[in-house]
Amino acid sequence: MDDLIIEATTSTPRIAFRAGTGALTIEGESYPDNTVVFFTPALEWLKAYLSGGGPAVLTLNLAYMNTSSVKFMLDILEMLEETHGAGGSARVIWNYDPENERALDMALEFQEDLTLPFEILPLD
């Protein structure tokens, strides 16, 4: 399948999902005008990719997400959690700016309800 690359805008993050390696990145800030319209391609791509059984490493760096985006991020993480639960390889790396406590809070809150490998790393 093709890679999914969506460039960042002021209010939407960069999405780069690579089918060859399963390297998935989402970085920037997320407060789209229409969250459903923005995240649906990513969710559909991920569903198709994970059904092929490939490994997935999701690397995130999100300085801000509005609450609508939080719900979609949960959907994405739950898809990876399901893959992990079924014996597949899926993990999350959450990078954050150490001066942005809220980014850390958000990462911790997602992490606590998931069992898949989930690292939270401060960036220099």
Place this chain on the structure above:
Amino acid sequence: MMQLAQLKEALSGQGVMISFTGAFHHSIIEELGKAVRHYLESDAAAMTSMMDVFSVYIEQAQNVRQYTNAMEDDAVAHSGIVVIGKQEGRYVVSSGNLVVREDGEALVRRIDELKGLDRQALRKAYKTQMKAPRAEGSDAAGLGLIDMARKASAPLACNLDPQENGYSFFTLQVEI
């Protein structure tokens, strides 16, 4: 002549630094958001405070946009206002728009429910709401209200002012 000096004075008098009223296009929300960040940076706010004020601003502005956009009545569509400023050393973000009276009453009820919750309870409510199935309308504002309540330094304050034609003017104020 429009009395702008007085208008400006009325806003400054309430500690308002940034204000917008009109149709809430997404591009406006983005640009005002940049202005909010510049204001906070020049006010030497800590990054965490800045992110909290910014996020409360975004949630309120997007709620106003979503609601007023869905209404066909022009009066409602252009009724939105958002202000950001400072009162007694705390940042304040307030917004308002016309709502159908019942919608306003439902909002006031939700906000009342949140008032009695402490940090732990708000966190729990957030987690529950986060996992709830996605729904349109008032539910869309649900997680946003809880998020704002968590970031606020005082309980959310709101006001519902009855207008004509079954509408009320709903105002929300969040102190950070």
